[in-house]
Amino acid sequence: MGVIRRPAWWSVLLTVAGVLVFARLGVWQLHRADYKEELLRRYAAAASAPAQAFDAMAAQPPVDVYPRVRVQGHYLIDRVYLLDNPKHDSMGGVEVYVPFQPMHRDRLLLVDLGFLPGNGTDKPPQLPPLSSDVQTLQGVYQPAPGKGIELGGNALAQQAQWPKTSIYLDLDQIAADLHARLFSRVLVLDADPAAIYVRVHTLDLSSMPPARHRAYAYQWFTFAIAAVVIFLVLHRKRKRRLG
Known part of the structure; x- marks a missing residue:
């Protein structure tokens, strides 16, 4: 005997759509993190x-x-x-x-x-x-x-x-x-040991560094898992009470 009752077609469609959207957003955030890290590598190489x-x-x-x-x-x-x-x-x-x-x-x-x-x-x-x-x-x-x-x-x-x-x-x-x-x-x-100025420069990604993109990716993937869990909870069969 199954533990999941037959769901309505629209609930399946809504859950699948939500999972796909959340997963796609998570993957996009991971790609952005990789892209930002590549920018940082290019910038570090430029100094020399x-x-x-x-x-x-x-x-x-x-x-x-x-x-x-x-x-x-x-x-x-x-x-x-x-x-x-x-x-x-x-x-x-x-x-x-x-x-x-x-x-x-x-x-x-x-x-x-x-x-x-x-x-x-x-x-x-x-x-x-x-x-x-x-x-x-x-x-x-x-x-x-x-x-x-x-x-x-x-x-x-x-x-x-x-x-x-x-x-x-x-x-x-x-x-x-x-x-x-x-x-x-x-x-x-360029950095100059004789200069009074401190010249330790990095590329300005403070508004959205790679770590933050990965944090958002984790959040979107969590939403995808939560959508599946909510679907299962709402459609699980309840035990009938014996009268």
Whole structure:
């Protein structure tokens, strides 16, 4: 004698559809986790890759590729931006960005100088002076950190003195602030033991790292199992009471 009573066709269809959808979403999340891990591997390899000419990558860098480039030009030393939301929050301090004018180019390149530790006060740390001479820079040409919703609107437009501080890095806002066009990516400088800046950079996947994708996959697979369990529980035969 079976323990499951014959279910209605619609309940079978609904359960099968739910299980397939949940399983498909779980598999998709696993694929996204693998994809993000591959991006991280590519980014890690870029730090030791040979430097390429910036002009070859400037306008249209390959998608999901992080080339290490060499570029010559000069800093706009009086236009400094401080990102007050870096990954080194436990140390206090800011990530420092400066626009850079590559030679023979009509756009500016935003350069990430690195993280500058705080001084124990609410005031920004003292910035070391920059040279206005022609510089040759090397680093990874990568997308800017993810931007979010900044309460109070465009913080840069509300500041009259330099350096300017923001909790998000928005290239469109910076371009408008500078009245200039910017390249679509930023240059993250190579590590330099002699520099005062901390340059331990990683690809910004904080909003959805591989581990979170796997956690969501586990959740979707759990939903699929739960759908089957609920179906069985609702359709199990009840023992008849002997009168």
